[in-house]
Amino acid sequence: MRGVILYGPGDVRVEDRPEPAIEQPTDAVVRLAATCICGSDLWPYRGVDSFGEPVPFGHEYAGIVEETGSEVRTIRPGQFVIGSFFASDNTCEICQAGYQTSCIHRELVGGAQSQRMRVPLADGTLVATPGVPSDDLVPSLLAASDVLGTGWFAAVAAEVRPGKTVAVVGDGAVGLLGVLSARQLGAERIIAMSRHESRQKLALDFGATDIVTERGDEGVARIKDLTGGLGAHCVIEAVGTQESMMQAIRATRPGGHMGYVGVSHGVELPGEELFFSHVHLHGGPAPVRRFLPELIELICDRQINPGKVFDLELPLDRAAEGYKAMDERRAIKTLLHP
Secondary structure: OOEEEEEEEOEEEEEEEEOOOOOOOEEEEEEEEEOOOHHHHHHHHHOOOOOOOEEOOOOOEEEEEEEEOOOOOOOOOEEEEEEEOOEOOOOOOOOOOOHHHHHHEEEEEEOEEOOOOEEHHHHHOOOOOOOOOHHHHHHHHHOOOOOOOOHHHHHHHOOOOOOOEEEEEEEHHHHHHHHHHHHHHOEEEEEEEEOHHHHHHHHHHOOOOOOOOOOOOHHHHHHHHHHOOOEEEEEEOOOOOHHHHHHHHEEEEEEEEEEEEOOOOOOOHHHHHHHHHEEEEEEEEHHHHHHHHHHHHHHOOOOOHHHHHHHHHHHHHHHHHHHHHOOOOOOOOOHHHH
């Protein structure tokens, strides 16, 4: 089968790879209907994260189950399924508390930018749709695998509720779907922080009420100007840098909540400032599995359309073009057709 392999910074190749097979009795093999490139994939693509040897890439996936192991009970061949970037048993105490990405048996799922993939812990990881969806729903269901689930978790972690004012730091796919999530959870006002016109337009389409183009201290000042000098009740951080984290914390009012889901790189929080801020912080790798049943229902009922975040679609063999387009900010998110 064909699959994406990252050889080093800027070196993405699509090559023939071995077909996946059942390795454990709890595995499933899925034929991908669609896969995509994640903003977090750009860290190693840019050389910020190093792997040392060529690595099969991709962790977002949706498709048809082709085979299951002998101990799989709830997932069966022929079902259309979506799963998270961490496999989980969904039965341990941590999973039952809603934090499947910290499952005591978790396994990182990789190699999804391919035609087929093996998914461990299939019963706990995969969620089936009510039937095989129409083609136009596939991009939105794929988004639920990570970027929608992550944006939703960020909004939940930030305690977004009806009547609240929300600020979103980051205008990538996760930040934009954080806007959508905040709207769906009833936020009264949603301030998207973005300097890019195409992303501003999508943020407004997803439910943003205000656009702030400033960043850093100027961005914080603008948020406070819009909130009577207090800051937002809820702030979503979807970048993962020192600047974005401090911007998000400082844009949150005392007693407010910040949900952070940007993969952290070089972030060091000043203890004294944090102590006196009275800001609640909650985040980490999103437990997407917790939200998948609800998100699938919203998508299949056509109440939300997160698939609009894909503004570039390419065949799998042209994945390198998709990486380059995202790296150069010519695309928000690239969908790959296997």
